Amino acid sequence: MIGNRAGRAFLGSFTSAGGLGVTAAAVDRDTGALTVLGSTDAVPDPSFLAVGPRAGGTVLYAVGESAPGVAAAFAVDGDVPALLGTVRAVDGDAPTHLAVAANHVVTANYTSGSVTALPLLDDGSLGPASSVLRHEGSGPDPERQEGPHAHQVLADPSGSWVVSVDLGTDSVRVCALDPATGALSPHSETALRPGAGPRHLAFHPSGSLAYVLGELEPIVTVCRWDAAAGRFAVLGEVPVLPEHERADDAVRTYPSEVVVAHDGRFLWTVNRGHDSISVLTLDESGEKAALAATVGCGGHWPRDLTLDPSGQWLYAANERSGNVSWFAVDAQTGVPRHAGSIEVPAASCVVLV
Template sequence: MDSSNSAGRAFIGSFTSAGGRGITVAAVDDETGALTALGTTDAVPDPSFLALGRGTGPGGAVLYAVSEMEKGAAAALDISHDVPRPLGETRQVDGDGPTHLALAGGHVLTANYGSGSVTVLPVLADGSLGAAGCVLAHEGSGPVTERQEGPHAHQVLPDPSGRWVLSVDLGTDSVRICALDPATGELRPHGETALRPGTGPRHLAFHPAGGHAYVLNELEPTVTVCRWDSAAGALEAVGEAPVLPTGASGGSNPASYPSEVVVAHDGRFLWVANRGHDSISVLTLDATGEQASLVTTVSCGGHWPRDLALDPTGRRLYAANERSGNVSWFTVDPETGVPAPEGSLEVPAASCVIFA
């Protein structure tokens, strides 16, 4: 089947080293949100995170994937058919264990967890990737010695204004702000925001109004609320909120490692995926975006939810449950923000979900 019109498609990454199929393409039912697998490719080893961009090929859209290997790489894929096809060369990122990637200023940037660095690769005219042109190494460490012996860049993304690139580092308890030169691909350090030591920031998400960001911490089940000044490129931590009920992890309960944070399109709710606790947390946001309050948690529909994604309509959430090998989907109550389970698709070693 030809899927040159990529509307109604989801792309699911998985760990091939743990029995995953690589990248799965799924059709998304407009009425129910149900996923139906269309095709898979293992052309990219361990494609743990994906992003969509544009190219000049038949379908226009291009899929980008990290290869989360010791010697990390990034790849572009043509998705004009139901089985993605490599587009151009797979490129080394000159870093170890890339866990995240994003597009900014005509480049793909990868966050390299193992080496604690961010790599910039140019996007060529056809959507394929050029060789790495800039690698910015982070420095520092944190008090949790078994996890924070050095820098561990876990996420990199542009801010809503497109003026800045932020990288979240679990190993240094900080978020770095850089400026990207679109002409040269040079990443220039601008500032660094220190967060509470030992929290292990993993990912952040911006409020739709653009003035706040929510940093999810992996080593403590909390979210740090920050003000974001896009004119100055300044991030300021102003508070924290728990993402699990008191006593939900620790003691006789399994440890929990939050993995992903998602903000509602209207800015009223915030959702968090929790590995170990195997739940989705629902938090409300006040009108300013500065106060986050935990409301409840619901089952993630599997085990070890590594990723959480909101569909383009904002009506459904999808959890990629790595260890149970499935992607589960939920309908979100528009009044309460609480997700209700609707179904599940088997995807061994699932790691992320994105939508066209």
């Protein structure tokens, strides 16, 4: 068991590429260092993880990015995550993301272009899927946007809505989730730049702004969020790489994750291909962002980036180099400094509690 002074991290990885599945690690709060405790391959390709509350503790949830796709719950009382209840079908293929919302776990199913809701049972395990909301549409990229591809799903800061980011349709969608029945109902859709291929978004701490990261174009789209109306409005775009590096066709960049500082002063992205972390400064309103710096991600093909609860450490999951690196964040500039790394084959996700 981990000590009282240590935090806990959970690391997802692709078992089909040699990953260990879901790995638990101790976190040294003073140095940011990770120490692996144990792992389980009970779910295939657990590419994304999320945590939720449970009486007396925490439950870990994972997607299985397979076809057909699955989702599962894990008890994390010991050093090795233990499957909790039944592994559930999500009635969609290749779920890439999940979140806890309105007494349900909701998954974004990339290949199927859909969102699925699964009820939370009393012990924190998952019940059978209660509803599936299928997206429609396409984008200008014939290889990546031939149809809808839901890539992320999350609850908005007010807890009133479920937001999904669709790479295939260049849009962000908002739906309602009935906590009693699990029914998903479409509410609004906001179009972004055609061909941007939005992958993930992060909300500003104020709850009134969101930053949408493009995967097919290395940009962040700044949006105002109206929780009362359940709608986004586009305010502008900002690049996440210097202009001369965005034009380098030899190494195409595919940004993968966006993170906002707890105090709203900085925004970070990780960029596959460029293998970097970008640092953007935010003005006091949060509406204006400017690229300040890029630094190496500590590996190759960073798929995920996570900020620890203290705001002092960033963690990058580098899929193709098979490691998770951590960085000390400069409180004045937001620029991360590489501080360490551990081997995690086919790393895909880092969640901290």
